[in-house]
Amino acid sequence: MLPESLDCHKHMIEIKNLSFSYGEQKVISDLNFTVRERDFVGVIGSNGAGKSTLLKMIVGLLTPSEGDIKLFGESVRKFRDWERIGYVPQKNAFNPLFPATVREVVLSGLYNNKNVFRRLSRQQQRKCDDALEVMRIQNIQDRRVGMLSGGQQQRVFLARALINHPDLLILDEPTVGIDVETQAAFFELITHMHAHHHMTFLMVSHDIDMIRNYLGHDPIQRNGKINFYSHHSHELQNCAAEDLQHSLT
Template sequence: MQSVSLDCHQHMIEIQDLSFAYGEQKVISGLNYTVKERDFLGIIGSNGAGKTTLLKMIVGLLPPTGGDIKLFGESVRKFKDWERIGYVPQKNAFNPLFPATVREVVLSGLYNNKNLIRRVSKAQQRQCEDALEVMRIQDIAGKRVGQLSGGQQQRVFLARALINHPDLLILDEPTVGIDAETQSSFFELIFHMHAHHHMTFLMVSHDIDMIKNYLGHEPVQRSGKINFYCRHSHEAQDCVEENLQHTLV
């Protein structure tokens, strides 16, 4: 018998005295926050509050002006394991005229510094098919992304972010420009994923009601104009049960 100690509260993101400014304009100042394993963190704030700027710093697209961000215990400045993080940027970052099929866009989630021009393996093709199936878009895999509805496009980008089976999924206003019915089904999908899959979520959203209904009506922290709402997908008892399941190896 071998006892295995599992930490159900591993620190996925540690934001430490973080600051950012565009020239003389301070956007974020002295922010501290820790995202733990299997948290669902919702971020709400007014335009210009620094929400997207924060996400871009977390995924390494912008360098902090001050402080640091740690991903899985390592500074973002040195972090290399980007396949552990899925990122869906704002929809307006996508050029609808880009000549790529759904399958090609999803497969592009596999490309990184380790795999730029290598041929796609059978295992990676299987990963792609799995992601298409999870998002229920396998029937449109051969269509051009620019031909799809807003809701279909967001499913494609979510499949792209999921293809590496990331530990952390980051979403920047994923339902902008999508009709209300599709928004509702999209939120149901990601809330289900959080409740039933071993993933941590970080999402910026303008849908205050949807965020509050799932994550609670009061923010766990306020920083400047940014409000943080958080829900953990399981309680301490579940951590005990998981530890017991790993006692025998």
């Protein structure tokens, strides 16, 4: 029998009877949804449908009005192992005048309540080097983030989210504000990571054509104005066998 760590049927996110309201306005109502290990889930919906609200509840920035969210089997209310999750918020959440270099922004992904005032170790600096190299931004690591193009900024934020080698990557409208060619290159990058690097993705996007080309034309579920699309990295019946082969190489 394969160990649990090689079972990609396990649940990364479990959403049960979830509802959320802003005052009298209910945005999400009685949502039930599961993200399995190595899924790529795309969330599509009109403005105000509750897409970003959903992601903020998953990463603990908002509290559900009703229901519960479990991350890796533990309620989000008690979850503390945030290093397992990489989160790239909407670009408009970033202040372009913030005086930080590319390297400083990427390194900030390592800080938490335990080490916010500690000097980073050599190993942590190497993690930063690796993330910069993977995103091909090591040559601009000393530049101010606010001086970069939209595509370069998104690579910086993705490097920041990847620095802890997370099991789950959550992206909120990652291609907004960048040109079409750069959008395509960015999406190609993250789908390659999904297919070949054993990662799980949850992404809100406004680009329905790009989502459908990779995740299929028909949503697997709807909730109000939100549509959910999903694609696994390979056939589920072959998942455990491929994981075992990967662990032995």
